[in-house]
Amino acid sequence: xxxxxxxxxxxxxxxxxxxxxxxxxxxxxxxxxxxxxxxxxxxxxxxxxxxxxxxxxxxxxxxxxxxxxxxxxxxxxxxxxxxxxxxxxxxxxxxxxxxxxxxxxxxxxxxxxxxxxxxxxxxxxxxxxxxxxxxxxxxxxxxxxxxxxxxxxxxxxxxxxxxxxxxxxxxxxxxxxxxxxxxxxxxxxxxxxxxxxxxxxxxxxxxxxxxxxxxxxxxxxxxxxxxxxxxxxxxxxxxxxxxxxxxxxxxxxxxxxxxxxxxxxxxxxxxxxxxxxxxxxxxxxxxxxxxxxxxxxxxxxxxxxxxxxxxxxxxxxxxxxxxxxxxxxxxxxxxxxxxxxxxxxxxxxxxxxxxxxxxxxxxxxxxxxxxxxxxxxxxxxxx
Amino acid sequence: xxxxxxxxxxxxxxxxxxxxxxxxxxxxxxxxxxxxxxxxxxxxxxxxxxxxxxxxxxxxxxxxxxxxxxxxxxxxxxxxxxxxxxxxxxxxxxxxxxxxxxxxxxxxxxxxxxxxxxxxxxxxxxxxxxxxxxxxxxxxxxxxxxxxxxxxxxxxxxxxxxxxxxxxxxxxxxxxxxxxxxxxxxxxxxxxxxxxxxxxxxxxxxxxxxxxxxxxxxxxxxxxxxxxxxxxxxxxxxxxxxxxxxxxxxxxxxxxxxxxxxxxxxxxxxxxxxxxxxxxxxxxxxxxxxxxxxxxxxxxxxxxxxxxxxxxxxxxxxxxxxxxxxxxxxxxxxxxxxxxxxxxxxxxxxxxxxxxxxxxxxxxxxxxxxxxxxxxxxxxxxxxxxxxxxx
Numbered sequence: 001x002x003x004x005x006x007x008x009x010x011x012x013x014x015x016x017x018x019x020x021x022x023x024x025x026x027x028x029x030x031x032x033x034x035x036x037x038x039x040x041x042x043x044x045x046x047x048x049x050x051x052x053x054x055x056x057x058x059x060x061x062x063x064x065x066x067x068x069x070x071x072x073x074x075x076x077x078x079x080x081x082x083x084x085x086x087x088x089x090x091x092x093x094x095x096x097x098x099x100x101x102x103x104x105x106x107x108x109x110x111x112x113x114x115x116x117x118x119x120x121x122x123x124x125x126x127x128x129x130x131x132x133x134x135x136x137x138x139x140x141x142x143x144x145x146x147x148x149x150x151x152x153x154x155x156x157x158x159x160x161x162x163x164x165x166x167x168x169x170x171x172x173x174x175x176x177x178x179x180x181x182x183x184x185x186x187x188x189x190x191x192x193x194x195x196x197x198x199x200x201x202x203x204x205x206x207x208x209x210x211x212x213x214x215x216x217x218x219x220x221x222x223x224x225x226x227x228x229x230x231x232x233x234x235x236x237x238x239x240x241x242x243x244x245x246x247x248x249x250x251x252x253x254x255x256x257x258x259x260x261x262x263x264x265x266x267x268x269x270x271x272x273x274x275x276x277x278x279x280x281x282x283x284x285x286x287x288x289x290x291x292x293x294x295x296x297x298x299x300x301x302x303x304x305x306x307x308x309x310x311x312x313x314x315x316x317x318x319x320x321x322x323x324x325x326x327x328x329x330x331x332x333x334x335x336x337x338x339x340x341x342x343x344x345x346x347x348x349x350x351x352x353x354x355x356x357x358x359x360x361x362x363x364x365x366x367x368x369x370x371x372x373x374x375x376x377x378x379x380x381x382x383x
Numbered sequence: 384x385x386x387x388x389x390x391x392x393x394x395x396x397x398x399x400x401x402x403x404x405x406x407x408x409x410x411x412x413x414x415x416x417x418x419x420x421x422x423x424x425x426x427x428x429x430x431x432x433x434x435x436x437x438x439x440x441x442x443x444x445x446x447x448x449x450x451x452x453x454x455x456x457x458x459x460x461x462x463x464x465x466x467x468x469x470x471x472x473x474x475x476x477x478x479x480x481x482x483x484x485x486x487x488x489x490x491x492x493x494x495x496x497x498x499x500x501x502x503x504x505x506x507x508x509x510x511x512x513x514x515x516x517x518x519x520x521x522x523x524x525x526x527x528x529x530x531x532x533x534x535x536x537x538x539x540x541x542x543x544x545x546x547x548x549x550x551x552x553x554x555x556x557x558x559x560x561x562x563x564x565x566x567x568x569x570x571x572x573x574x575x576x577x578x579x580x581x582x583x584x585x586x587x588x589x590x591x592x593x594x595x596x597x598x599x600x601x602x603x604x605x606x607x608x609x610x611x612x613x614x615x616x617x618x619x620x621x622x623x624x625x626x627x628x629x630x631x632x633x634x635x636x637x638x639x640x641x642x643x644x645x646x647x648x649x650x651x652x653x654x655x656x657x658x659x660x661x662x663x664x665x666x667x668x669x670x671x672x673x674x675x676x677x678x679x680x681x682x683x684x685x686x687x688x689x690x691x692x693x694x695x696x697x698x699x700x701x702x703x704x705x706x707x708x709x710x711x712x713x714x715x716x717x718x719x720x721x722x723x724x725x726x727x728x729x730x731x732x733x734x735x736x737x738x739x740x741x742x743x744x745x746x747x748x749x750x751x752x753x754x755x756x757x758x759x760x761x762x763x764x765x766x767x768x769x770x771x772x773x774x
Contacts, residue, residue, distance in 0.1 A: 124755035322613035
């Protein structure tokens with residue numbers, strides 16, 4: 001068979017197309033990058049990342065952040081604040097969303113309708129609006145910082161900051177932390193051992209009780225051995241300054257409550273859809289072997305529903321993490337607002353925005369990775 | 384249904400607790416609504432709807448609304464007639480939907496228009512709205528006389544409508560898009576964003592499925608990068624960093640820069656939606672097309688894409704709704720949309736510090752809620768009609 005001429009040879013065409021595609025993209029990047037560099041130089045801005053060690057000039061509430069600290073430190077504070085939103089929000093929204101999703105399918109007409117109203121209301125409103133509303137109508141209604149309310153003497157509540165009892169660490173707390181981590185490891189090992197035991201002998205594993213017991217025992221022993229380095233600390237109002245205790249800014253709680261409620265409404269729809277997607281035969285089979293309603297949910301329906309629901313729920317977690325950027329509207333100093341303020345202070349925007357995007361990509365990839373591991377373990381064999 | 388309220392003890396407990404809670408909510412709501420002072424809305428309605436659109440040019444805005452209404456009515460009529468012709472050609476029965484069905488589907492929008500008009504201070508907007516309704520009906524009736532070639536190419540109507548809309552607003556010394564503000568800009572950004580992002584997203588989805596590794600890697604990188612960052616970072620990029628990519632002092636308008644950023648962002652999500660659609664077309668279709676001798680491009684255009692796009696209409700509507708809600712973010716970079724308008728209205732000296740956010744924020748929420756609710760109901764109706772996901 002004669003080979004076709006090279007301009008009709010499919011292998012050549014494919015290679016040529018790819019080279020052209022890559023050349024176009026690379027060329028565009030080089031051209032735009034060159035423009036970027038020239039414009040930055042023309043405006044007297046640095047073209048690399050050296051500005052990160054310059055003083056920030058940004059004030060961050062609720063922390064002893066010195067405006068003279070370098071920019072990279074400010075960015076780290078922002079990442080910490082975003083992380084605090086994400087790590088607290090995700091468990092809450094999962095629980096709330098699951099409860100409402102199950103309530104939507106309740107046989108009690110009132111409960112089902114109430115859940116439906118909740119979902120249909122919150123799902124169709126922009127999250128930014130919910131944040132603004134919660135901030136204005138809830139948080140700002142709390143007493144002003146110079147005259148906060150102090151219920152039970154345990155809490156100090158104002159519209160600036162909400163503080164409650166917390167832990168104060170003294171020397172030896174580091175050792176206690178190390179012991180706690182060791183205790184977690186031991187608990188996991190005990191859990192695996194009990195599972196194996198249950199598999200080989202068929203007895204109940206009671207692995208949750210065993211793991212928890214091991215963890216608590218080791219931590220308690222360690223606590224006393226290191227000389228009780230952790231104690232309860234209550235917020236103490238000293239004029240306008242609050243010392244001790246553990247709390248968060250009013251704006252933090254506004255964003256948290258608003259986004260948890262918003263994302264939970266989406267999760268509720270996902271949970272409802274996934275429970276309804278479990279084939280009806282499963283319910284009938286469970287009834288045929290006389291499982292109670294609760295047993296049916298726990299052993300038959302929910303495990304299968306969970307497998308279906310997990311990928312869309314991952315998406316909602318990612319949306320939650322990305323929506324924390326809306327906190328910029330009420331001045332909560334998470335990473336987006338700090339970037340915004342740094343740009344306002346004259347630092348180069350392209351580099352800062354690149355770093356900002358990188359930070360969110362990191363959050364997204366981490367959440368994605370963690371939940372995908374779970375997803376892979378749940379997947380049906382052969383899928 | 385209602386018999387389950389007290390069927391056993393925990394149902395009764397739930398009913399009592401929830402009932403009390405709901406009664407409390409309704410009571411507070413009614414008390415709030417009776418006492419609410421809507422003066423701020425009455426005074427600022429034009430600010431909310433159109434921002435700082437020059438008032439002497441409002442005739443252009445109404446003209447553009449008339450163009451849009453006529454386009455929608457003509458397009459609807461063309462679609463109906465198209466379906467009718469196809470049905471009679473195939474010898475099938477054609478079921479005409481009654482106008483009461485349309486009312487049932489879209490009554491929230493009608494209610495919202497009436498609600499808005501109730502806050503106007505003169506009779507003029509009401510009259511102008513009636514004119515718009517008349518134009519819509521007239522256009523629908525005129526659509527009955529459209530030639531056949533136009534019905535088969537009904538996209539011409541849409542394109543002509545868009546051009547006309549833009550021309551009426553901007554042409555001959557009109558109002559440039561920097562002054563398109565208020566709820567108007569929310570709607571414009573949504574429609575423009577999705578329309579511009581759609582071709583780009585389609586190309587990316589095809590690129591992601593390409594057999595050329597370089598093209599696939601580039602597409603995947605683009606899609607995953609843009610889906611991993613929040614939209615606000617792209618808006619910040621549009622507002623602050625895009626200017627650095629253009630040599631010299633030439634500065635795009637803010638509206639255009641934000642539109643570019645939103646288009647890029649939405650194209651990644653639309654690419655994923657279209658990818659789902661492409662995956663839903665059975666492989667046998669492609670094999671059948673190949674056996675008839677269609678080239679890859681013709682296969683895509685005549686066999687795969689029509690089926691794929693029809694399958695993902697519900698997901699596309701979902702993306703549309705999502706963009707509609709996300710247009711509120713533009714206020715952070717300085718574009719005056721509905722949310723920003725209601726916020727600055729509470730900062731005006733005569734309305735300052737009266738806690739009126741609790742009045743205007745739900746007002747703004749209503750607009751987004753009605754739009755999203757109607758669209759999601761339409762999407763569910765389409766899902767049922769197309770039989771998506773039914774086993």
